[in-house]
Amino acid sequence: DSGVTQTPKHLITATGQRVTLRCSPRSGDLSVYWYQQSLDQGLQFLIQYYNGEERAKGNILERFSAQQFPDLHSELNLSSLELGDSALYFCASSVGEATTTGELFFGEGSRLTVL
Amino acid sequence: QQQVKQSPQSLIVQKGGISIINCAYENTAFDYFPWYQQFPGKGPALLIAIRPDVSEKKEGRFTISFNKSAKQFSLHIMDSQPGDSATYFCAASKTGANNLFFGTGTRLTVIP
Numbered sequence: 001d002s003g004v005t006q007t008p009k010h011l012i013t014a015t016g017q018r019v020t021l022r023c024s025p026r027s028g029d030l031s032v033y034w035y036q037q038s039l040d041q042g043l044q045f046l047i048q049y050y051n052g053e054e055r056a057k058g059n060i061l062e063r064f065s066a067q068q069f070p071d072l073h074s075e076l077n078l079s080s081l082e083l084g085d086s087a088l089y090f091c092a093s094s095v096g097e098a099t100t101t102g103e104l105f106f107g108e109g110s111r112l113t114v115l
Numbered sequence: 116q117q118q119v120k121q122s123p124q125s126l127i128v129q130k131g132g133i134s135i136i137n138c139a140y141e142n143t144a145f146d147y148f149p150w151y152q153q154f155p156g157k158g159p160a161l162l163i164a165i166r167p168d169v170s171e172k173k174e175g176r177f178t179i180s181f182n183k184s185a186k187q188f189s190l191h192i193m194d195s196q197p198g199d200s201a202t203y204f205c206a207a208s209k210t211g212a213n214n215l216f217f218g219t220g221t222r223l224t225v226i227p
Contacts, residue, residue: 002158035217042121042219043159043204056213090158099208099215100147106158 003027006091006107014115018079021110025072025093031055032074033104034066037088049074050097081114088112118142119207121218128225134192136221138205141186145207149215150179150190153202162203163190195225 003026013019025032034046036059045058049068060066063081068074078085088111092104121138128134138148149164165172165179165188172179178191192199205218 002160004158031213033214040219043217045214045216048213050213058214092158098211098213100210100212103149103161103164104159104215106151106160108156108158 002105002107004091004093004105004107006089006110008110009108010111010113012113012115013081015081015083017081017114018077019081019112021076021078021089021091021112023074023076023091023093023107025074025091026105029093029095029105030072031094031097032068032072033092033094034060034074034076035090035092035106037090037109038086043090046076055097078112081112083114086112086114117219118216119205119218121205121221123221124219125222126224128195128223130195130197130225130227132195132225134190134195134199134223134225136190136203136205136223137187138189138207138218139185139187140207140216142207142209143186144209145216146210147208148179148181148188149206149208150177151204151206151217153204153220155201159204192223195223197225197227199223200225 005024046060048056088109092106151159152162153159176193181188
């Protein structure tokens with residue numbers, strides 16, 4: 001158990017809809033990262049927050065947004081969903097702001113299926 | 116553009132054999148190279164990591180070999196066991212960066 005909690009584990013929705021994925025980081029971790037995992041693309045970095053502030057953006061679509069709340073939990077919002085958004089979405093946390101200062105602890109992921 | 120290229124995509128090894136997974140990168144600013152292990156239904160977990168000041172790092176049956184001039188690094192799993200069957204991801208980052216660039220993963224199957 002990594003200590004990172006993600007909900008929901010599975011989500012099935014229709015095209016055009018909006019969903020919210022939730023992540024609770026390990027106790028004491030200030031950084032939260034969101035990754036998208038698809039079969040052919042591997043793990044793609046979406047966005048990182050550190051202590052409530054956005055720190056880095058990767059290949060995140062404009063239809064997607066995220067935030068980190070004062071209690072350090074984070075939410076990833078996916079809107080106007082398309083079939084291609086079907087994937088496993090991982091949240092990870094770390095103590096520090098930079099990835100080279102320590103390991104990332106991953107949750108078990110939220111599997112999104114868009115029909 | 117894939118920052119880290121990983122091969123092979125899948126690998127089947129007999130129990131007791133050596134599993135070798137290779138990765139290559141282009142950005143010479145990268146100075147942190149971790150490997151993550153992912154079991155089905157679980158998130159990736161850090162297995163072992165290396166920095167370019169050493170050419171090899173060993174932890175138990177797992178060894179990272181690093182070739183700075185070739186911009187390549189590899190994971191060797193000695194005496195592979197069925198319990199090692201998982202997907203392995205190499206990754207790279209640079210000091211101060213906020214992102215880990217992952218390879219596309221290698222699905223390892225160890226046959227009893």
